Structures are given as structure tokens and as C-alpha cells.
Amino acid sequence: MTLAPPHLLTMYRQMATIRAFDARAVAEFHAGNIPGVVHAYLGQEAIAVGVCAALRRDDKITSTHRGHGHTIAKGADLKRMMAELFGRSNGYCHGKGGSMHIADFSIGMLGANGIVGAGMPIATGAALAAKLAKSDGVAVAFFGDGASNEGSFHGSLNLAAIWKLPAIFVCENNHWAVAVPASYALSVSEVSARAASYNIPGVTVEGTDVLAVYEAATQAVQRARAGEGPTLLECMTHRWRMHAEQRGNPADPRPLSAVEEAQQHDPITVFGKRLQEHGVATAATLAQIEREIQAAIDDAVAFATASPLPQPEDALLDVFAS
């Protein structure tokens, strides 16, 4: 473990915060308190945290429909996020966007996105902007294995490659796109193999190991900042919940043995054990972090609940640029 203990503990705290946030979002959805959709990031926490730990605050990210983890890892405010999920006026989009439209430009979070694959061209544009501004900023696009079959993936990688843009394409391969297995939908066994078509590095890492993700992301970031162009980083992972929460809890169409197996190797529990083995934290330290996170999530839900609904007469506010 080459990182300093405070950094390691921050990574643990962020992973546990994402877990607690989305576990609560799932519960609040089924309690009828969240009117829109919730795509839980449970099980995938190590990817958002490992990648964002390699970034600066002014670096840019684009996210997906499953975006709470990326948003939290980039440093977003839990209260404004929860209020947005609740459709309340103190939320990030004043309650008009919901889970899939959260953005916070002040931390370089350019937006979640309900359109599969749509974050990649946006991140490519942000990387072009950084290059034209002669800054050493980088832009990261998170996306799923399903999105790697979209035209936006191929167009983005090609442009980023020919223009040597400081872009990092992070594929979260959880093996499923809704109910379609990657083993059916992908023409390759690993998404990273597609990097060869664009003459850029393609790397596959264990996406449940936050330090493995961090190391691979750090290399990609160094390469991008040095003007050497984009990287395709594929992180193998498992989605613990069904594609999206649904009223009435219908059965998950996937065979669940792989998920149950993955849950035996929970990325947060495994990382917590490693921290204890290396003397970075005691069980009591981790328990204290968990208590602080639970209090922060309770505060976020209380903030969301107390926040007023948007008013009908404000429907067109914040929709069009003035």
C-alpha cells in the first residue's frame, strides 16, 4: 500500500458513503419517497472511487444513468443529491431532473445521463477543451459494457485517438445491459480489446479492487496529462441490484449465482480488511466512519424531506438559457 493512510481512509469513507447513499435511495424508493427512477451503484463502488482518487477537482467526469457513485466520488453534496432524488426544490436541478440529471460543474461533474453512451462525446469535448486551453486537465467518461456497443463509444474513441486528447474511457463491465448478457452482446470477450481499433492502450483490471483501479487510472491520467492521448480502462465488476428499482419488486431476470458469489467478496469489506491488516485502521476506526456516514445520510434524507416541492409556476425556470 503505497498511498498515505489518510488517502486510503478517504477512499474507504467514499466507498462506504456511496454504499450507504444508494442503500438508502433504494429503501426510500420502495417507501414511495422517490418519484423517479433509481439505478443503484451497489457493488461497483471501487471503480468510481479508484478513478476519482486519481483526478484533481478541476478534472472533468461524465456519468451514466447509474451515476450516484461517480457524483459522490467527485465530491458532490449529499444533501442536494438526495433532495434531487426526492424531486425537491433544494436539489441539484431544483427537483426537475431527478437521479439521472445530477451535475455539479464546480467539482468538474458534467452530468449523469439517461441516454446510454451519451457521456462519452461530452467527455471527449471536455478533453478537447482542456487541450485547446493548453491546460493539463483530463476528462473521464464512465460507461457500461452495453454502452460500448453504441456508435458514440466508437466515434469518441476515434476522435480522442486521432487528436491525442486527454480523455480516459472507463468501462464498468458488470456483464449485463438490463437483461442482455455481455457474453451475447459483445463481439469481444473484453471491452478493452476494442482499444486496438483506435491504436490506444486498452487495459482490463479487477474493478472490485479499489487500489488496482486507482493504479490503472493513475497511469492513464499521467499519460493524458503528458499529451500522450486517451486510454480505455475496463473495470470488471458486478451490479448487486437489478437494473433499476421497480415498484412491486419483480424478480431480477439474471441468474443470481454470480451476484451472490460477488457479494461474498464485497469490495468494501475486502478493502476494510486490508486496511486493518496493514495497520492503517482498526475495526473501531472503520465502525466510527460508518457511524459518521449514517449520520450524514440521515441528515441528507432529513434535508430532502424538509425541502419544498418545486412550484408549478417555476416549471420553465432553469430550463432555457437566458
Ligand SMILES: Cc1ncc(C[n+]2csc(CCOP(=O)(O)OP(=O)(O)O)c2C)c(N)n1
Ligand atoms: C441510447 C439508449 N438506448 C437504450 C436505452 C435503455 N437503457 C437504459 S440503461 C440500458 C442498459 C445499459 O447497460 P450498460 O451500458 O452496460 O450499463 P449498466 O446498466 O450495466 O450500468 C439500456 C439499454 C437508453 N437509455 N438509451
